[in-house]
Amino acid sequence: MSVGGGAGAVLGTTSGISNLASSLAARLGGSIGSYFEQLRPASFRGMQFVSLGADGTFGRRNALHEYPKRDTPWAEDMGRAARRFQVTGYLVGDDVIQKRDVMIRMCETEDTGELVHPTYGRRTVSLMEFRVIERWDKARYFELQFDFVESGERVFPTAANATTSMIASAVDSLGLSAAADFASRVLNTFSYGAAVVGMAVSTALTWYTNAKNIVGDARNLVRLVFNLPGNFGRFAGSATVPTFSKYPGAPARSSSLTVEDLVEQATQARTAVSTAAGVLATAAAALDSGSTSTFAAAAQGVASAVLAAAPAPADSMRLLTSLADFQPSSPTTTSVIGTGMATMQSACGDLFRRAAIGSAAIAASQYQPTSADDAAAVREALTALIDSEIEVAGNQGEDQTYGALRSLRAAVVQDLNKRGAGLASIKTFNMKAGLPALVLAHRLYRDAGRADELVAQVNPVHPAFMPLSFRALSS
Incomplete structure (x- = not known):
């Protein structure tokens, strides 16, 4: 066969296939042009070639288990099987030898590469085998055969402590230890009569009255507005705009709460604290040598109610x-009797403080720091609170509470160190001119969408006139 005759045969076959595809497309609906418009030029690591065809292998990895005296096996699903692509193509032209050498270098390059297939699109793959077929009767034409496996990211297993659970366990241990030490201190004071119990009632009254008062403070009520939908400015916050640096890149939060819902929530929170205070008052009035654990549980209930409120x-x-x-x-x-009353008063004060410290540690585990500096500040404030109570417990010889407080302190430090390590630090920026927040956000973070975060952090007089020197996230 002559070269011209061979070319004519190929063109005739191609035309026939095209006519057949057009006829089939007309019968099934759609147009043949819409399919070919979706095809992409084939390439591997940026080196283009002409794709002749591909075989794709897909499915699940199943481990087959066959058992004696059982006719049907059990296939255990081990996850998705590796996706394999066997692609054939060719290179053609007067510079086909140079193209082949470049393709060989691409195929021998280390690590994964990008495959662009006409129908499968872009895939990150690992090349398992590459073959080049040359024939003397097909000069200027090299056939290529690839065997690809779709590759994922290289991920190594990591071990990390569940620091939030560690804090919860440490708080539970602190509650038990504080209750035990309270019982051991006041056990001998009940023989002095009702005056000692009256001191417990009076001390409890002072503490839970403080709890009821702080739940309804003005700042607490203003914070409820943050959960309303809408934007109320940087001074009041908004539920539909991400709070400053809480979750970088997070989408706007949606909220369907109304003012009536917030009033109901606030009322329920105050009611829960009042109910817990009533339980503590009842436990204090009935306090005796057999009900110290009930009294301690009631104190922890008040602290938990304040946490939830x-x-x-x-x-x-x-x-x-x-x-x-x-x-x-x-x-x-x-x-x-006065000494017994003083002992009861001191023991109640210790019990109440330790219940509040435990709930404060739970709150710290739920808090999302805005920066590494913020995490460090929360850590220092909370550990200072725990350290002062550690000193009290150590001076009074309360070994159980001392050990529980030390464990809680370690858990709090580990938790905040872990969560703050991945956050940006606060940095001082000095500008030569007062620029708008949008310009500064784009200049500092390459993202003008973070202008609201920048305004919330710097708190300028006007977002269009940011100060020359300010502190904000470094990245």
Whole structure:
């Protein structure tokens, strides 16, 4: 066969296939042009070639289990099987030898590469085998055969402690230890009569009254507005705009709450705290040698109610910190009964502070720091609170509580260090001119969409006139 005759035969066959495809497309609906418009030029690692065809292998990895005396096997699904692509193509032209050498270098390059297939599109693949077929009767034409396997990212297993669970376990241990040490301190004071129980009632009344008062403070009520849909400016916050740096790149939060819903939530929160306070008052009035655990549980219930009543973990920490600073100071005499009353007052104050510290640690585990500096500040504030109570427990010889507080401190430090390590730090920026927040966000972060975050952090007089020097996230 002559070269011209062979070319004519190929063109005739191609025309016949095209006519057949057009006829089939007309019968099935659609147009033949729409299919060919979807095809992409084939290439591997940027080196283009002409694709002749491909075989794709897909499915699941099944481990077949066959058992004696059982006719049907059991196929255990082990996950999706590796996707394999056997692609054939060719290179043609006067420079086909140079093209072949470049393709060989591409195929011998280390690591994964990008395959662009006419129908499968872009795939990250690993090349298992590459063959080049040359024939003397097909000069200027080299046939290529590829065997690809779709490749994923190289991921190594990592081990990390569940720091939130560690804090919860440490708080539970602290509650049990504080209850045990409270019982051992006040057990001998009940023989002094009703005056000692009256001191417990009075101390509890002072503490839970503080709890009820702080839940309804003005800042707590203003924070409820943050959950309403809409944008109320940088001073009030918004539920539909991501809070500053809480989740970088996070989409806007959606909220369907109304003012009536928020009023109901606030009312329920105050009611829960009042109910917990009533339980503590009842337990204090009935306090005796057999009900110390009930009294301790009621104190922890008040702290837990305050934790749940705050609209955000940051508010929970602020409220519980004030409860953890409780120092009862009712005057007592130096008599035997007065000494018993003083012991009861001191023991109740310790129990209440430790319940508040435990709930504050839970709030810290739920808090999302805005930066590495923010995480460090929360860590320092909370560990200072725990350290002061560690000193009290150590001076009083309360070994169980001392050990529980030390464990809680370690869990809090580990948790905040872990979550703050992946956050950007705060940096001081100095500009030569006052620029708008949009310009600064684009210049600093290459993202003008972070202008609201920048305004929330810097708090300028006007977003169009940012100060010359300010502190903001470094990245």
